[in-house]
Amino acid sequence: MYIIGIDIGGSTTKICGFRVKDRSLIKPFFIKASDQVSSLYGAFGKFTSDNGINLNEIVKIQITGVGSSFISNDLYGIPTQMVGEFEAIGRGGLYLSGLTEAIIVSMGTGTAIVKAESGGKNIYLGGTGVGGGTLTGLSRMLVNVGSTDNIITLAENGDLKNIDLKIGDITKKDIIPGMHDYLTVSNFGKLSDLATKSDIALGIINMVFEAVGMMGIFAARQFSLNDIILTGNLTYIPQSGAIFENLNNMFGVSFQIPEYARFGTVIGAALCSGEI
Numbered sequence: 220m221y222i223i224g225i226d227i228g229g230s231t232t233k234i235c236g237f238r239v240k241d242r243s244l245i246k247p248f249f250i251k252a253s254d255q256v257s258s259l260y261g262a263f264g265k266f267t268s269d270n271g272i273n274l275n276e277i278v279k280i281q282i283t284g285v286g287s288s289f290i291s292n293d294l295y296g297i298p299t300q301m302v303g304e305f306e307a308i309g310r311g312g313l314y315l316s317g318l319t320e321a322i323i324v325s326m327g328t329g330t331a332i333v334k335a336e337s338g339g340k341n342i343y344l345g346g347t348g349v350g351g352g353t354l355t356g357l358s359r360m361l362v363n364v365g366s367t368d369n370i371i372t373l374a375e376n377g378d379l380k381n382i383d384l385k386i387g388d389i390t391k392k393d394i395i396p397g398m399h400d401y402l403t404v405s406n407f408g409k410l411s412d413l414a415t416k417s418d419i420a421l422g423i424i425n426m427v428f429e430a431v432g433m434m435g436i437f438a439a440r441q442f443s444l445n446d447i448i449l450t451g452n453l454t455y456i457p458q459s460g461a462i463f464e465n466l467n468n469m470f471g472v473s474f475q476i477p478e479y480a481r482f483g484t485v486i487g488a489a490l491c492s493g494e495i
Contacts, residue, residue, distance in 0.1 A: 220278050221245075223266070224489030225259060226307070226482075227286030229328060231452070232258040233485040234266045239278060242495045245270055247482040255286035263294065283307045283488040302488040309333045309341030311487025312448040315477040322444055324435045325484060326451035328352040332438050344438050349430045351453050357423050362416040370420050371456055377421025384408030399469050403429055421458065428453075428462040436470050449476045450483030 220240065224247075226233040232255070235247035250265070252258030259282075267274070280294050283302040293299040312323030312335055319337040322344075324330060331346040351367070359365035364373055387400030388409060406426040411418075435447040453459065454476050463474035479486065489495070 221272055221276055222279050222281065222489050222492045222494050223263070223277055224281045224485045224487075225262065225283075226485035226488060227255050227259055227282065227284040227289070229255075229285055232262045232284075232286070233482050234262040235482055235485050235489055236266065236270065236272065237489050237495045239494055244479075244486065247479060247485060249482075256289050259286070259290070278494055279492050281488040281492050283484060300492065302491045304484065305331065305333050305343040306341050306491060307484045307487035308450065309335030309487065310490045311483035311485070312450050313337055314486060314490055315450070315479060315483055316446070316448045316475055318446055318448070320444065321446040321448050322435055322439045322442070323448045323450060323483070324431060324438075326350055326431055326449060326453035330431050330434065330451075332434060334438065334442055334444075344441075347430065347434055349427055351451075354423060354427050354453070358420060361423065362419050364416075364420065367456070370424070371458070373417050374420040374424050374458055375417070377415070377417040377419070379418070379421060379425060380409075381411040381414040381418040382407055382409060382422035383425065399465075401465065402469055406430075424456065424458050425462055428456075428459050429466070432463060432466045432474065435474070436466065436472055439472055445471070445473050447472055447474045448480075448483075449474060450480045452481055454480040 222237045224235045231249045231251050233249040236245035250258055250262050274295050277297050280297050280299045281302050282290055283304050287301050308323050308325045323333045323335050329348045329350040332344045334342040334344055355365050358370045364370055383403050384405040386402045439447050467474055
């Protein structure tokens, strides 16, 4: 028997499943589609077909995400439950990290931040409009590249020395104990006339992740926590690793990107079923 989770976003639909018997996760995936309802049924059909799952083996379908409002009836006669997105973010982040308490940062088109605790209520702390939409929008305007994959490729040869103003650029003294010379004073505050498109693309990626990262740090400090779990679509961007590692070193926190981080919310939705 199975529980199916579905996260219907603005441009992608993610889906996962759990075997009820042993609580094992079936590898999730996502599809892109302009129509949210079509993407839901497309993802469901592909997932059940690829994994040999019959409709009579599905105990419950758990749906979350902005597109869940378009679904008003049970799917295929299977009990279908709507799950609050912030609850799903919290449950999914804790499951992926193996922690019992943490700050969960979901990086999608924008960014949502949740304080999560096993057996407790997940608290939505707020968020920021800085996220994937910022990344693609600014890149399209500044370097004429709007595809995330192309932005990643372009940024591979970028150099932040031509973009960002760092502590080391304005002082040689350790004026604040523990402050590193590579701490950003101003994103794009040192933009060179000779900056290349690659430099600018990397600068945009860095600005987005630093802004999101600092929001996560402020949230963690509010609850005296060190663990900050990153989930959502932006977690697959390879440049994020070095950026969050710098923040770990500078602020003594622990940013973590677990396996399947991209699918944290849909996994959390399935876990909210009460069956696993």
